[in-house]
Amino acid sequence: MTVDSNAVAGDQLRAFIERIERLEEEKKVISDDIKDVYAEAKGNGFDVKILRKVVSLRKKQPHEREEEEAILDLYLQALGMNGPA
Structure with a gap:
């Protein structure tokens, strides 16, 4: 065969x-x-937009979230969109 x-x-x-x-x-x-x-x-x-953000954040490890938040704050400060740290 x-x-x-x-x-x-x-x-x-x-x-x-x-x-x-x-x-x-x-x-x-x-x-x-x-x-x-x-x-x-x-x-x-x-607020669905915020719910989606929360779901996204919960997928990340705490150190990943902290790093992203620090970089975001840095960028916002560079653009004058945040008060001084």
């Missing part, structure tokens, strides 16, 4: 593509769910 390498590669390729398509669909569903949560929060009076 001979194995057609093109058929095997094609089957494997098709399996990868189908897995990617399923994951993309799951990603879209999750993205829509997140959007719904933000809309619900907005409906309850929360």
Whole structure:
């Protein structure tokens, strides 16, 4: 019995593509769910822009946040947008 390498590669390729398509669909569903949560929060009076910033900050380690804040303060001072330190 001979194995057609093109058929095997094609089957494997098709399996990868189908897995990617399923994951993309799951990603879209999750993205829509997140959007719904933000809309619900907005409906309850929360500022969505600030919520997104909080979520972003919570992903970072404390030292990363502190470093970013220090650099931001430095830049704002250089632009005259902050009071003196």
